[in-house]
Amino acid sequence: MELMQGMLPYLGSPRFILLCLAGAVAGLFVGAIPGLSVSMATALLVSITYTWSATDAMAAVMGVYVVGVFSGAVSAILLNIPGAPSSVVTTLDGYPMARRGEAYQALLTATVYSFVGSVFGLLALGLLARPMSAVALRFQPMDYFLLALFGLSTVGGLSGKSYARGLVSALLGVFFALIGLDSVLGTPRLTFGIQSLKAGIPTVPALIGLFGFAELLCALAEDEAETKSGAVQKQRVPLKTLFREFWRSLYYCTIGTLVGALPGAGTPVASVLAYGQARRIVKQPSRPFGEGAVEGIVASESANNACIGGALIPMLTLGVPGDAVTAVLLAVFTVHGLQPGPTFLMSGQDSFCAILAGGLLGSLFLLLLGLLLAPRISRILQIPRRILLPIVAVLCVIGAYACQRRLFDVGLMIFFGLLGYVLRRRGCGVAPLTLGLVLGGMMDANFRRAVSLASTADSPLAALFGRPITLILLALTLVTLVGNLPSVRRRLSKKKE
């Protein structure tokens, strides 16, 4: 009630609403264009909003953040290029739907469930900020390592036909994540003498290569590539069909919010975990997962947008950013003299209300822009492929270059494009590799930190695994790994029959 009263002045302020709308439009734009990321847009906003008041800045930033996370799905569905790592899972079912001429339904589903996820996450932020930060505080390095390992063990199944191939792809991703200066000692590792690799493999060029450039190669490999053009039909999607997954989406939202609240885990883990759960609990999907199941989009989009509220919890209450965007948001706060931390909810109540109001308005704009622009944006598929593919190729190059303004990154993008093509041809899938790439650094640092801390304890094994949270995560990982062994799967399917 107190929060509602605090939000009302912002929700009724035309200036606040307009700034949030401007941010939302910018978010739609940066999220939908491959290579432009929400964190990049938020970083640009730091310099633009420098002279603004803190609440004005919050309005614009929250608009960009909420709509930007959603609109990564637009390029994921239409071009098979995820705007951000969080949209990787959306490509798995979104793009096959678009190729079948169901782009409109895919975008509509992504819009509605992103809205559901955003509102859920923000409500959770308002109601559970204090108790959830207490749980997140209990996570120790081994828990983070196991959480990431659990994510990778579930992502192994994303490659479809072979779990082992999926895990190989994930390990390859972890390997690439280890390239660069070691985070603990600062010594170069696996850089093969290449100076530019010392900073590590940048995620955005790798993502663009794995999804965008590899897709171009796949399209060119097809003989009918010159003549095929994506036909988009505006579909009538009955509300009953659209909301069939509503109750399940709340489960995915819960996963997203919880994962978001863990510093460092972020939206990719949330969407992967939710997708893994969807594969487990949806017994009769509209189509097999990975071939255009609308249930896959629901899981991915509701979880990654619910992460927004979750990621803000540790940022506001502990001063620890939950993901890359909240790390930039922390900079925005500092610029405006705000100090997130344990006392923020008491001393910065006004700013907290402004953030919540901005987030809720951003969610509303997400729905409006998504519903109004989705059918228009999907017309992009009607452009003949012989025109569209070269333009996408240029976007891939600019996207890879724009992050760090290095031509070397464009070379990396081409390398990852070729790698992505080979992996697809071999049935390994690129989604596990992407997750390995995103989580590998965090796994390495937390594992070594955990072992280092345990080595000083009387009983190292108990120090590593003697806590309930750790044991639960370990059990979940082992169950996933064992459950995917071919012999176990055969036995389970025999039992079902």
Added chain:
Amino acid sequence: MRQALKNKTLQDGLAVLLAALALGVRSLIDFLSTGQRTAWILSPWLFPMLIALAALPLSAALLRRGWRESGREADAAPAVSAPGRRRMAALVLLTAAYLALMGLIRFIPATVLYLAALIRLLGERRWARIAAVAVLTPLVLYALFALGLNVRLP
């Protein structure tokens, strides 16, 4: 044996095994050399060694499956036609050339040439259309990125 090696799963298993061995040996050598200076727990090569170790059972699983499947092609992707391979090679080469050109003649002229070549390669025959897309696209992108978003392009 030769017949068995034609199996893709077996090939993948071998590739994973070789990669794991290479990474494992390389990491072990560096691990032992850095171990003298730092505690083994903090060695940057500890985690790569674990990755190599984790890859071994996966390669064994692939090799076992490949051996069982030998003589038949399981889940083989359809072969790419010769024109398809040519188009793919052209895309990679043109993009590499584009990358080199951007450093020399800047973004807009390089993009015009790249787009024109690629659109033509993909089968567009109308030069007016090629020219329109090749010229307008870089201008719009330049306005969007360089002027709108302050992203400096080469």
